Amino acid sequence: MMSYGTPNTDYIRGWRQRTDDTRPMWALNLMRYHPVAQYPDGRQTTLSGWEADDLYSPQEELGRVGALGALRAPVVHQLVGDGARWDRVAIAKYPTRVSQLDMQRLPEFQERHIHKIAGMDFTIVLATFRPDGAPPAPPRLGEAPMLLVQVVADRNAPDYAEGLDATPVAVFDVEDTIIGDSRKYAQSRIHMLSATVGDQLKSRRRVDSADSYVLLVEIERNLLVEALGS
Secondary structure, rough: OOOOOOEHHHHHHHHHHHOOOOEEEEEEEEEEEEEOOOOOOOOOOOOHHHHHHHHHHHHHHHHHHOOOOEEEEEEEEEEEEEEOOOOOEEEEOOHHHHHHHHOOOOHHHHHHHHHEEEHHHEEEEEEEEEEEEOOOOOOOOOOOEEEEEEEEOOOOOOOOOOOOOOEEEEEEEEEEEEEEEEOOOOEEEEEEEEHHHHHHHOOOEEEEOOOEEEEEEEEEEEEEHHHHHH
């Protein structure tokens, strides 16, 4: 068991046999950090968990396997959930499932990974894929300061964005959990919002749910539209 979540070894073990499915995998990360980084080698540090994860950020290693860090976004408000705190959302696009395993074998990645171990309190990483017939991404995302990120256990669950002035960005079907806990999810939906709508949502009280999350995030790293179109 990893310190920040349980790997789904039964699922991951079958990736190299999935030669019939070469679709890009979109790894959706929900991340919660330690207040102060906790390095496994016992080193003393004043780094926050957030800052340690910034040191981890493996953009070069992603590029070496043809992957891309498409989105990184701090959570500014939690609209639906079980009360668990989430600090940041990230999405990485991999050419295939196996690309993630190939990246993890790189010595440079293994050296960086200690910072993730130190920074991360808990994470859920979902293997998601764009469904057949998914609508095209909007032409740009740069002017959208906020996104609405939904992760639901039932793909037929109501869309939180319905009735809002929100533009759909992408829908991803969840194949399975890569790292996390025993909970299962079915779909993620992403919408872009204006600053006005985002500010209005900040005042809403959280709705309790044991198996779904709706998060309001600000964009920190934004290559999502480019990744969707490539």
